[in-house]
Amino acid sequence: MTLNDSLRIPDSVATRTMGSETVLLNLETGTYFGLDTVGSRFIELLESNDKLSVVYSRMLEEYDVEPDTLKADLLRLSQEMCSRGLLEPAG
Amino acid sequence: MHTYCICGLTIASNIPLPELGPTTNFDAECRFWLNPPAYPSERDIDWFHEWQIERTDEEDSGEPWARFARREDGYLVRFPSCADFSVSLDVSEVRCVPLPDVPEVTVRHLLLDQVLPLILSRRERIVLHASAVSTKSGVIAFAGRSGRGKSTLAMAFAQQECALVSDDCLVLRRGERNWTALPSYPGVRVWQSTADELAHDDANTADVAHYTDKRRIADLQGLPFAAGPEPLLALFVLADEQPTISVQRLTAAKALMAWAEFAYNLDITDAAFLRAHFESVGQLAAEVPAHALYYPREFSSLEAVRVAIRNCLEEMNTNDPE
Numbered sequence: 001m002t003l004n005d006s007l008r009i010p011d012s013v014a015t016r017t018m019g020s021e022t023v024l025l026n027l028e029t030g031t032y033f034g035l036d037t038v039g040s041r042f043i044e045l046l047e048s049n050d051k052l053s054v055v056y057s058r059m060l061e062e063y064d065v066e067p068d069t070l071k072a073d074l075l076r077l078s079q080e081m082c083s084r085g086l087l088e089p090a091g
Numbered sequence: 092m093h094t095y096c097i098c099g100l101t102i103a104s105n106i107p108l109p110e111l112g113p114t115t116n117f118d119a120e121c122r123f124w125l126n127p128p129a130y131p132s133e134r135d136i137d138w139f140h141e142w143q144i145e146r147t148d149e150e151d152s153g154e155p156w157a158r159f160a161r162r163e164d165g166y167l168v169r170f171p172s173c174a175d176f177s178v179s180l181d182v183s184e185v186r187c188v189p190l191p192d193v194p195e196v197t198v199r200h201l202l203l204d205q206v207l208p209l210i211l212s213r214r215e216r217i218v219l220h221a222s223a224v225s226t227k228s229g230v231i232a233f234a235g236r237s238g239r240g241k242s243t244l245a246m247a248f249a250q251q252e253c254a255l256v257s258d259d260c261l262v263l264r265r266g267e268r269n270w271t272a273l274p275s276y277p278g279v280r281v282w283q284s285t286a287d288e289l290a291h292d293d294a295n296t297a298d299v300a301h302y303t304d305k306r307r308i309a310d311l312q313g314l315p316f317a318a319g320p321e322p323l324l325a326l327f328v329l330a331d332e333q334p335t336i337s338v339q340r341l342t343a344a345k346a347l348m349a350w351a352e353f354a355y356n357l358d359i360t361d362a363a364f365l366r367a368h369f370e371s372v373g374q375l376a377a378e379v380p381a382h383a384l385y386y387p388r389e390f391s392s393l394e395a396v397r398v399a400i401r402n403c404l405e406e407m408n409t410n411d412p413e
Binding site for chain 2: 028035088
């Protein structure tokens with residue numbers, strides 16, 4: 001996976017924002033997944049623009065974080081969510 | 092047929108269910124038949140789900156405690172070492188075929204404490220694997236995995252001017268203003284050591300099932316039972332054992348994850364049901380305070396645990412007098 005990828009939440013996933021956190025439910029597997037404040041912001045941005053590169057640039061502006069650290073964290077989270085069926089390639 | 096009420100459900104049974112209270116409503120919503128014992132004849136069953144229970148290495152045979160399969164006319168819930176339960180699609184009929192030599196007390200336990208919670212999960216918005224007691228301010232519930240101390244804690248509270256609402260299966264309904272907890276049926280199931288420590292000396296105890304040493308205590312003098320539905324005040328998750336007592340508020344998201352984990356669900360592959368249930372547990376998590384409860388599992392700590400929970404409830408009341 002790279003920042004050139006585009007991702008979206010599949011129709012088979014339900015989401016619910018609870019305060020600053022988000023819970024996702026994969027309706028095909030019945031498994032739940034919780035996201036903290038930063039992870040919730042990632043999903044929020046991804047829902048408005050499916051390009052990881054755009055989400056990355058926006059989060060780099062918003063958070064006090066090293067570019068390489070953010071990139072690694074975003075790609076790791078994206079990979080994990082894809083493996084759980086919570087994200088899928090867009091377009 | 093004998094007719095009873097459990098968690099607001101009227102059930103008719105072809106065998107007596109002495110654990111349940113009598114009911115004046117004879118319009119049964121669910122019918123149970125105990126059929127003659129037999130060995131399962133069906134083969135090549137496509138199981139879609141199974142339950143594992145925590146066992147010691149010596150006990151671990153690798154076999155699941157329960158398996159679930161879907162049929163054209165409903166569901167099959169198999170307890171491989173005890174019995175098959177066939178549940179109709181609309182959960183209005185349950186038929187049990189026990190293995191030979193499985194006693195009726197075990198069948199009743201499986202029906203009341205394993206199968207009926209699953210049936211209720213299809214009829215009610217939320218059915219939690221939780222014990223609960225009624226306090227002066229409302230119902231407090233204790234959710235957690237098997238063996239975490241739900242029954243012991245409920246029993247400890249029930250002996251201190253609280254009424255037992257549930258030992259293991261808690262039905263929650265959303266009313267116009269709040270969530271209410273429905274009483275399940277009288278009594279708790281605890282290990283003999285807990286009965287020795289907490290029950291009255293003259294309290295009657297009974298077998299729970301042939302495969303466990305747990306005892307059923309239904310002593311209404313020492314363990315008063317709630318008279319009817321009452322508002323739900325707070326939920327506590329019994330967390331991993333810790334040497335010190337602490338109560339930590341859960342975020343709504345963490346509470347949602349917890350209630351989802353501890354909810355009964357007959358069919359985890361029913362996407363429409365899962366979506367509706369997700370909304371329900373989300374609403375519960377947003378509206379009812381939830382806490383993680385850490386404490387040492389020692390009888391000598393129970394009074395301090397009760398005090399910690401009462402302090403937590405008073406603090407909630409101070410912060411939110413409404």
